[in-house]
Amino acid sequence: MATGRTHRPATRGRGIPEATVARLPLYLRALTALSERSVPTVSSEELAAAAGVNSAKLRKDFSYLGSYGTRGVGYDVEYLVYQISRELGLTQDWPVVIVGIGNLGAALANYGGFASRGFRVAALLDADAGLAGRLVAGLPVRHIDELEAIVADNQVSIGVIATPAGAAQEVTDRLVAAGVTSILNFAPTVLSVPDGVDVRKVDLSIELQILAFHEQRKAGEERQDPDGDVPAVMPA
Amino acid sequence: MATGRTHRPATRGRGIPEATVARLPLYLRALTALSERSVPTVSSEELAAAAGVNSAKLRKDFSYLGSYGTRGVGYDVEYLVYQISRELGLTQDWPVVIVGIGNLGAALANYGGFASRGFRVAALLDADAGLAGRLVAGLPVRHIDELEAIVADNQVSIGVIATPAGAAQEVTDRLVAAGVTSILNFAPTVLSVPDGVDVRKVDLSIELQILAFHEQRKAGEERQDPDGDVPAVMPA
DNA sequence: ATGTCTTTGTGAACGCGTGCACAAAGATGG
DNA sequence: CCATCTTTGTGCACGCGTTCACAAAGACAT
Numbered sequence: 001m002a003t004g005r006t007h008r009p010a011t012r013g014r015g016i017p018e019a020t021v022a023r024l025p026l027y028l029r030a031l032t033a034l035s036e037r038s039v040p041t042v043s044s045e046e047l048a049a050a051a052g053v054n055s056a057k058l059r060k061d062f063s064y065l066g067s068y069g070t071r072g073v074g075y076d077v078e079y080l081v082y083q084i085s086r087e088l089g090l091t092q093d094w095p096v097v098i099v100g101i102g103n104l105g106a107a108l109a110n111y112g113g114f115a116s117r118g119f120r121v122a123a124l125l126d127a128d129a130g131l132a133g134r135l136v137a138g139l140p141v142r143h144i145d146e147l148e149a150i151v152a153d154n155q156v157s158i159g160v161i162a163t164p165a166g167a168a169q170e171v172t173d174r175l176v177a178a179g180v181t182s183i184l185n186f187a188p189t190v191l192s193v194p195d196g197v198d199v200r201k202v203d204l205s206i207e208l209q210i211l212a213f214h215e216q217r218k219a220g221e222e223r224q225d226p227d228g229d230v231p232a233v234m235p236a
Numbered sequence: 237m238a239t240g241r242t243h244r245p246a247t248r249g250r251g252i253p254e255a256t257v258a259r260l261p262l263y264l265r266a267l268t269a270l271s272e273r274s275v276p277t278v279s280s281e282e283l284a285a286a287a288g289v290n291s292a293k294l295r296k297d298f299s300y301l302g303s304y305g306t307r308g309v310g311y312d313v314e315y316l317v318y319q320i321s322r323e324l325g326l327t328q329d330w331p332v333v334i335v336g337i338g339n340l341g342a343a344l345a346n347y348g349g350f351a352s353r354g355f356r357v358a359a360l361l362d363a364d365a366g367l368a369g370r371l372v373a374g375l376p377v378r379h380i381d382e383l384e385a386i387v388a389d390n391q392v393s394i395g396v397i398a399t400p401a402g403a404a405q406e407v408t409d410r411l412v413a414a415g416v417t418s419i420l421n422f423a424p425t426v427l428s429v430p431d432g433v434d435v436r437k438v439d440l441s442i443e444l445q446i447l448a449f450h451e452q453r454k455a456g457e458e459r460q461d462p463d464g465d466v467p468a469v470m471p472a
Numbered sequence: 473a474t475g476t477c478t479t480t481g482t483g484a485a486c487g488c489g490t491g492c493a494c495a496a497a498g499a500t501g502g
Numbered sequence: 503c504c505a506t507c508t509t510t511g512t513g514c515a516c517g518c519g520t521t522c523a524c525a526a527a528g529a530c531a532t
Contacts, residue, residue, distance in 0.1 A: 491517105
């Protein structure tokens with residue numbers, strides 16, 4: 001049944017839920033750690049604890065990939081690492097361009113997690129001509145005008161935007177026109193892209209505001225009338 | 237009815253859905269932009285477009301806050317900015333410490349979105365004694381041993397972790413012990429914290445892997461047998 | 473005042489994700 | 503070879519979030 005292709009609950013192949021996809025990297029990280037410690041097998045309970053999720057959820061997630069476990073034993077670590085890597089597309093090479101080499105862009109370029117998993121920084125781009133040629137993380141910063149050529153030459157399909165908000169949409173348009181179909185956006189703006197292009201955004205400011213909301217709630221719960229609109233003045 | 241406190245569908249006050257909370261900062265940003273252009277009112281349709289969401293969703297989100305719109309007209313921009321800010325807790329000051337002043341930590345310290353919304357960087361901390369005293373974003377880096385004193389003196393309740401993965405859990409433990417109850421984690425690790433402490437994680441590596449998954453799917457769809465396990469070798 | 477026209481606020485239906493709880497699978501020991 | 507024990511894989515129910523579609527509310531003109 002391990003490699004079997006029978007029956008299958010109408011899922012698999014194309015039907016992996018988005019929520020599951022978002023957790024696969026988490027499992028992969030935990031499994032990689034186990035692999036480095038030469039642990040041969042792991043139960044759903046143990047792995048779930050390491051990944052910080054519920055074991056039933058983990059088993060259901062894996063069931064979308066196929067039946068890769070052995071009842072009574074657990075999952076083979078190496079095998080699972082391979083399967084998840086393959087499913088995520090990490091067995092191939094993904095050239096990436098980073099646009100906007102300010103503090104954040106430089107931090108991203110230096111980030112180790114990049115190269116470790118099939119992602120290769122093809123180029124660092126910035127609009128500031130003064131930066132051109134400067135080495136960041138061992139790579140020379142190149143001028144934004146080279147974007148189109150670099151994307152085409154390296155068959156770049158993933159772009160990372162670390163520019164100021166004002167430049168993000170224009171950079172996006174150029175990336176998309178050049179052939180990029182996935183964008184990771186660190187700029188605090190809503191990007192509009194044509195169908196077929198994926199955008200994921202990482203927004204520090206939003207995360208902090210969500211924390212502030214819960215923090216305020218906690219503070220209000222301690223000693224405040226149950227319906228009070230939090231310690232704050234009323235509107236005009 | 238604007239300030240009315242009658243009836244109310246069993247929600248409001250404590251019952252704002254998490255998904256809605258996560259979108260409020262998005263609305264706030266769009267509203268702030270409108271406010272700067274001195275736009276007096278905005279319809280749910282317009283605002284939804286600016287925030288990149290569906291208008292029905294936006295109206296339902298706002299309905300959790302109260303009835304702040306005027307039928308036939310729309311929402312008063314200034315009033316809504318105030319209401320959302322208050323709901324998110326941005327009308328008060330939130331001291332924040334950033335731990336780990338490497339590339340990423342420095343980028344975060346320099347990030348403008350911090351100060352702009354009630355967040356104040358109380359201190360920058362790092363374990364490297366060599367960094368101590370060095371100015372980053374106008375603030376001196378201080379040694380990690382000062383953590384407890386700084387958190388206590390400034391009543392810091394939010395901590396940002398930008399350390400290597402190996403140090404993240406220990407830093408977390410110290411932050412929590414010192415009184416921090418909300419943590420924004422940039423280190424690629426699962427943090428364990430006691431009940432009552434909120435953790436949000438931002439993980440570049442995970443975001444990229446999710447993009448790679450979809451990218452692979454797109455590439456496979458173009459010209460590949462519909463059930464083929466992607467261009468890859470089979471397991472042993 | 474009355475009617476028209478715009479836009480909100482929300483009831484209801486639907487779909488996705490989560491977690492329980494258990495039957496089936498297989499390892500392991502006698 | 504059989505019994506027992508562990509752990510997977512999943513059917514099912516529940517709850518949250520999204521979306522549709524429309525009645526109610528109010529602005530505005532006549």
